[in-house]
Amino acid sequence: MFDKLENIAQRYDELSEMLCDPNIISDTDKLRKYSKEQSDIAPTVETYRRYLQVENQLSEAKEMLQEKLDSEMKEFVKSEIEESEAELERLQEELQLLLLPKDPNDDKNVFVEIRAAAGGGEAALFAGDLLRMYTRYAERQGWKLEVIDAHYTDIGGFKEVTVSIQGKGAYSRLKFESGTHRVQRVPVTESGGRIHTSTATVAVLPEVEDVQVEVYEKDLRVDTFCATGPGGQSVNTTQSAVRITHIPTGIVVSCQDEKSQLKNKDKAMKVLRARLFEKFQEEQQQELAADRKSQVGTGDRSERIRTYNFPQSRVTDHRIGLTIHKLESFLDGDMEEVVQGLIVADRAEMLEVAEG
Incomplete structure (x- = not known):
């Protein structure tokens, strides 16, 4: 792992020199290409150099412990060693994640397609709720959202709607939304007060060149x-x-x-x-x-990925077993807890595959 990290750090320094070259600065395509490459590897290089710094501090602290020290100083150095060892362990785990292969689509803009599925008019209304949820989430992220195509129903909501979401990392944060979303609530058209179950499907597609x-x-x-x-x-x-x-x-x-x-x-x-x-x-x-099934990020629309239960104000993501009891704020775009949970689960699975 560390040989690979050293090579990445050397490449970062090479790119720094190249980006000071007048010939590259005057070439817009090369400048954009090398700037992006350096930006992509910068977090890895910064974490690796922080690791080397802490490793050096730990080595110095251990050498100091061999010297004649009073009891108070000795306790202080021991405390520094414990902190450095814990920091090294944390940084090593972070580096392992940073070295995982990155989805080449992660930084792309996306198209989100929402379609009413089972449940007739109630499914169409739910599709409208999902559109509002993604609209509000995009606003919170500072992204731009545009409606590309929409097929409305007479009672409100959509048979289907396609939107474009433009913003850095849009695909990386929304790609796990692909699948079947299920809602459990009393429809506005239901006079008997019975809870109905309806579904809508979501597809998240990266914009391609x-x-x-x-x-x-x-x-x-x-x-x-x-x-x-x-x-x-x-x-x-x-x-x-x-x-x-x-x-x-x-x-x-x-x-x-x-x-x-x-x-x-x-x-x-x-x-x-x-x-x-x-x-x-x-x-x-x-x-x-053909036979590989991933718990996170499959985008398989035949599977139920999430349930929105109105009577209990509950949202459950079935892929990671996460339940939160704040349905109203979630549908208002406060999705970050679930989004982060899906990202962490996906990385954990990738790490398990890499180590196995």
């Missing part, structure tokens, strides 16, 4: 139509909304957020590339590890 997925014009069918809003009312009378069908896979993407047909087509193409990228990734993963 054009070079990562090739899409050929001959494989596309592009249709235009008038955008619509809640209740089916016409938003405009021009054919600004765009629907793109990828003929080989049958994937269909719509966008009606912008008044410009060109802008809608551009956004729809981004969503299409993200869906195709996800499809290709899933096929590769199935080929490489």
Whole structure:
């Protein structure tokens, strides 16, 4: 591990010198590339150098303990040794996590697709609740959220809605949201006061660059139509909304957020590339590890990943067995406790695989 850390530290110093080179400073692409590489490894290098510093302090303290010291000084040095040993252990665990392979999509913007599933109108209302939850969470993170496409229901809520969330680390924090979300509550349409169970599915797709997925014009069918809003009312009378069908896979993407047909087509193409990228990734993963099931981060939409229980004001994430009793604030975007729990569980599993 430490040989690898030393190589990373040397690379960091090399990049520092390169970023002072006038030829690189004047080349925007190289400057961006090397700056990002240095930024990515900076936390590892800082932690490694802190480890070396504490290790040196520990060595000096142990040497001092061999000298003739009065009892008070001896106790002080022993205390320093204990603290340094504990700090070294903590830093070593942190370094092991930092050396785990990073998901290349973690820093990307995302598309979040929410669809009403079992439960009819109540499922559509729940889909609306989930959209608000992610909107408020994005606001708390300082991210930008845009609605790409939405299909409303007459009673409110959505049959399906697609949003773009733009912000550093959006995918790393939202990728575990993919799956089936279940709600247990008394629907507004229920006169008898009975609790119903409804579901909505969530898919989180990283935004991909054009070079990562090739899409050929001959494989596309592009249709235009008038955008619509809640209740089916016409938003405009021009054919600004765009629907793109990828003929080989049958994937269909719509966008009606912008008044410009060109802008809608551009956004729809981004969503299409993200869906195709996800499809290709899933096929590769199935080929490489068809029988492997991961407790965290599978994105398997057939599994129930979380339950929102209104009578008990309870949110339970079934993958990590975490239950919190603050449903209202959770649906208001206060999701960090569960998000962090999922991230920690995912890292622990990766570490177990790496050590095993």
